[in-house]
Amino acid sequence: MLFRYISKRFAVGLIQLIGLTIAVFFLIRLLPADPVSRLVGMNSSAEAYAQAAKQLGVDRPLLAQLATYLGFQPDIAPGLLQGSLGVSWVTGTPVTTEIAAYLPVTIELVTLSFILALAVAVPIGMFGALNPGGKADKGVFVYSLFAGSQPEFWWGLLFVYLFFFQLGIAPAPLGRLSPMSSPPDVVTGFMTIDALIAGQFDIFVEALHHLMLPVFTMAFILSGPIIKMVRQNMARALQSDFVLYANCAGLPRARVARYALRAAMAPSMTLIGILYGFMLSGAVLTESVFSLGGIGQYAISAVLNYDYPAIQAVVLVITAISLVVYLALDLIHAAIDPRIAY
Amino acid sequence: MTRLEAAALQASSMIEPTTARTVLSVENLVVGYPVDGRMIKPVDGLSFKVREREVVGLIGDAGSGKSTAALALLGLARAPGKILGGKVEFDGRDLLKLPDAEIRAIRGRDIGIIVQNPRSSLNPMLRIGKQIGYAYQAHNAASGQQLRRKAIDMLRMVGINDPERRADSYAHELSGGMAQRALIAMALSSKPKLLIADEPTSGLDVTIQAQFLDEMWNTVQQTGSAILLITQELGTLANYCDRVLVLHEGRIVEDAPVREFFANPQHPYSQQILKLQRERGSSLGLELPEGGVKPLLQTRDLRKTFAVQHTKKTIQAVDKVSLSIGRGETLGLVGESGSGKTTVGRCLLRLLEPTSGSVVFDGEDLVKLPPNDMRRYRSKLQIVFQDPFDSLNPRWTIRRILCEPLDLHSNLSAADKNKRAEELIDLVDLDRTLLDRKPRGLGAGALQRINIARALACNPEFIVLDEPTSVLSPRARVGLIELLVRLQKELGISYLFISHDLTTVRYLCHKVSVMYLGQIVETGTVEQVFSRPQHPYSQALLSAHLFPDPTNRRVDKVIPAALEGEIPSPIDLPIGCYLASRCPHVVEACRSTPQTLEPVDTGQEVRCWRAAAGEITAFKGAHA
Structure with a gap:
């Protein structure tokens, strides 16, 4: 049953991805832009232009380009079917290699931020629901309005000023490691994990240290909506008949709180999933402030350079990850709440 | 001690042997809910006692504070409500003063509670x-x-x-x-030493309800605890309770032993809810002219099947139903949920198209009428639904609701329609000021009267009443029954009264048909069916019904065995008698022979060949 459900979701996801790939392929080409002249320069000769266009393959009919991209003409160039996302028009490097370098940074940042945000926000939201109208509850309300209403790069700058410049407990916002250290061998692309694999514990600590402020910034922003959601779901659960009856049956306070928390977390899963997918590309401002070089920055430079293969790859990869995350959270939701049927 | 208290003490010692210890003693309990800055007090000065081994019934209207009181006995209130004062003494300790951990230890261990909505x-x-x-x-x-x-x-x-x-x-x-x-x-x-049961059987079918209350009663007798049984059903009170408390506007207005309560109720509210019991239907004047009445509506072999999605199978909801209703007559249609009662009602009005069979109204077969001609008959045949809230548009004023049928079926001027709306609201004993209000905030009883007024707007000759009293409080139910009887007498309307509540059917109906799995299994006058039911299913239904008669309590007599097993699926019906798998009188021939309605000696028609042959022992209903 479970296996069938997962395979079904994957099949549907695959269809979505194929549709998306084709749609994005055409939509980009509708843009009133000329990537070739961007590459060869405005004043280049007609021969140079034609040469470049031929090299990029854009002189061929659109459908032929699509066929190549999808991998139906491996003799011309490898495509999706061969596991290739194409070659960047700007750098000439395979897009797959570039994504493998940029994506882990973002995943590491967003995942750690979510773990921190959940660890802080769930207990606070729970506490607020258990003591509604209390001082803490009101404080949290003000915070979630305040934190969410200002953009994260602004908070990032403030934190840099406070924790790096004034207090000196955070490192300079200049990437994933200090310029003096040499990174461990790349295995997974995640700095922390690679450091552990290489057995370089000092690098691991340093990587965490460098992630401290960006993660804190992201978690600071994320906590607002999560607290609100947990508090609201928890308050609803606490007023439900089965919590009332648990009290009637004389169950201990801790057990009743656990009943309510479980009921509150189940519906929260959906929102957390959507938030996560959104943050994969939305983390770009934080990445910029801390010079982290994540997928968001890669996407922006791809768009600015009309690097079509890169744009397509970013859309595809982020969508694929989001779909997997949604599926995972739906499975967790179903594990928490048995009423959810596959 | 004042004289009054002394008298009360003496009275209580007469009822109960002095050895019975008080388990629960409530004094002046008050629960409040903040609403728009004010405190509404659904429980306001509640005081009563429950003694060991006693089954105490607590009855009251919707909104009288029954459920709020039940929770407050455990020191709980639904948010944002609060217990504002009073004492709940259990085993000599005031529960409301105990710290959280101690009262949690008492809840569930010493006081158990069963609430109304078990699944949630x-x-x-x-x-x-x-x-x-x-x-x-x-x-x-x-x-x-x-x-x-x-x-x-x-x-x-x-x-x-x-x-x-x-x-x-x-x-x-x-x-x-x-x-x-x-x-x-x-x-x-x-x-627990005390069990609080808050309408524990609401929403259960009659046969299960009785079984269930029997089990609860037995359990408590075995374990020697006490029960506080909260109910809206007089039948439950009469059959299981030793003493009755009447809750009205948040406090106890009557506290009497069960027989005394039924024989001689003191408080005006108690007198109101017991009115029909005490008058025994005599003043309702259900007599019909000698020699019967002319039939107004007759069905022949009415069938209705529903297709099961994605298969070729069908659900047989109504199977060969033939019934006849005379002018000014009420036919009761009874049976458990899923027996097809509601489908029959809807087929009569062609709200559902019958699969086959005829519905002859005043000489015309409605099933054969083209839609345009059917529309002319719509004003003659009306329906009142079970849920009074959902059947009225909440955005319309009552006046607009009552005028809608006039817009469709009459050419009256606006002034005449208004006049008619006022007549209608008078007819159902409601205040004319309601005309400009919206349904919101009105009680179920008033809303159901508006539904009836709307049905009456175009002078119908026949009304299907689909469980119109089932969601009403005891007092509103009594009022509605009286209203229906009066309207019938004044206007000469015929009713099909669909209900699972046999007590109400007995007050209101001239004839009754019992349905099981889409078939009528027995049909006859109320007198015939209630006092001498012949079909084994009717017998089981009647023996499970809790009649509000404390002199013939279910707990005091040997109860005939209930039907065993589950109702067969309406998709795969048996070849022979539909009841064969559950019937105590079954013989091999029953399983293979389809049954037909046959007249029996006692006057009614029965779908059971053994009953028709006089092979089934008579059952004493003793309630008609």
Whole structure:
């Protein structure tokens, strides 16, 4: 049953991805832009232009380009079917290699931020629901309005000023490691994990240290909506008949709180999933402030350079990850709440 | 001690042997809810006592504070309500003054509670067995396998088949009745000294309801505890309670032994709800002219099937129903939920198209009429639905609601329509000021009267009443029954009264048909069917019904065995008698021979060849 459900979701996801790939392929080409002249320069000769266009393959009919991209003409160039996302028009490097370098940074940042945000926000939201109208509850309300209403790069700058410049407990916002250290061998692309694999514990600590402020910034922003959601779901659960009856049956306070928390977390899963997918590309401002070089920055430079293969790859990869995350959270939701049927 | 108190003390010692210890003593309990800055007090000065081994019934209208009071006895109130004052003394301790941990120890261990909405009161995310285990563990030293075994034992005790499997079910996998049993299992797991049961059988079918109350009553007799039974049903009070408390506007207005309560109610509210019992229908004047009346509506072999999606199978909802209703006559249609009563009602009006058969109204077969001609008949045949809230548009004023049928079926001027609306509202005994209000905020009783007024707007000759009293409080129910009888007498309307409440049917109907699995199994006058039911299913239905008669209590007599087993699926119906799998009188021939309605000696028609042959022993209804 479970296996069938997962395979079904994957099949549907695959269809979505194929549709998306084709749609994005055409939509980009509708843009009133000329990537070739961007590459060869405005004043280049007609021969140079034609040469470049031929090299990029854009002189061929659109459908032929699509066929190549999808991998139906491996003799011309490898495509999706061969596991290739194409070659960047700007750098000439395979897009797959570039994504493998940029994506882990973002995943590491967003995942750690979510773990921190959940660890802080769930207990606070729970506490607020258990003591509604209390001082803490009101404080949290003000915070979630305040934190969410200002953009994260602004908070990032403030934190840099406070924790790096004034207090000196955070490192300079200049990437994933200090310029003096040499990174461990790349295995997974995640700095922390690679450091552990290489057995370089000092690098691991340093990587965490460098992630401290960006993660804190992201978690600071994320906590607002999560607290609100947990508090609201928890308050609803606490007023439900089965919590009332648990009290009637004389169950201990801790057990009743656990009943309510479980009921509150189940519906929260959906929102957390959507938030996560959104943050994969939305983390770009934080990445910029801390010079982290994540997928968001890669996407922006791809768009600015009309690097079509890169744009397509970013859309595809982020969508694929989001779909997997949604599926995972739906499975967790179903594990928490048995009423959810596959 | 004042004279009054002394008198009260003496009176109470007369009722109960002096040895009976007081288990629960409530004094001046007040519960308040803040509404728009004011405090509304649904419980306001509640005082009463419950003694050991006593079954005390608590009756009151909707909104009289029954459920609020039940929770407050445990020191709880639904948010944002609060207990504002009073004393709840249990075993000599005031529960309202105890610290949280101590009162939690008493809840569930000493006082168990069964609430009205069992399925939503069970944790939807935990297996039933686990929940019962937790409830037990909260008050007893046990763990792991012991808890599971205890849960299974409890489930078995409350009569759940295959308790090992059910212990692993979730609440949403249980039927309403099973969820109710699971809740009872939880409430009784620590053997409480007092059980508070808040309408424990609302929403259950009659046959299950009686079985269930019997089990609860037996359990309490065996364990020597006391019950506070909260109910809206006079039948439940009469059959199971020793003493009756009447809750009205948040306080107890009458406290009497059950027989005394029924024989001689003191408070005006009690007198109102008991009015029909005491007058025994005589003043309702249900007499019809000698020699019967001319039939107004007759059906012949009415059938209705529904296709089952994605298969070629069909559900047989109504099967060969033939009935006849005379002018000014009321036919009661009774049976358990799912027996097809409502479908019959809707087919008569072609709200559902019958699959086959005829509905002859005043000489015209409605089933054959083209839609345009049918429209002319719509004003002659009306319907009143079960749920008064959902059948009125909440955005319209009552005036607009009452004028709508006039817009469709008459050419009256606006002024005449207004006049008619006023006549209608007078006709159902409501105040004319209601005309400019919207349904919001009105009680179920008033809304149902508006539904009836709307049905009457175009002078119908026939009205289908589809369980119109089932969601009403006892007082509103009495009022509505009286209204229906009066309207029939004044206007000469015929009714098809669909109900599972046999007590109401007895007051209101001239004839009655009993339905089982889409078929009529017995039909006759109320007198015939209620005093000498012939079909085994009618017998079972009548013996399970709780008539409000404290002189013939169910707990005092030997109860004939209830029907066993489950109702067969309406998709795969048996070849022979539909009741064969559950009937105590079954013989081999029943299983293979389809049954037809046959007249029997006592006057009614019965769909049972053994009854027609006089082979089934007479059953004493004794309630007609």
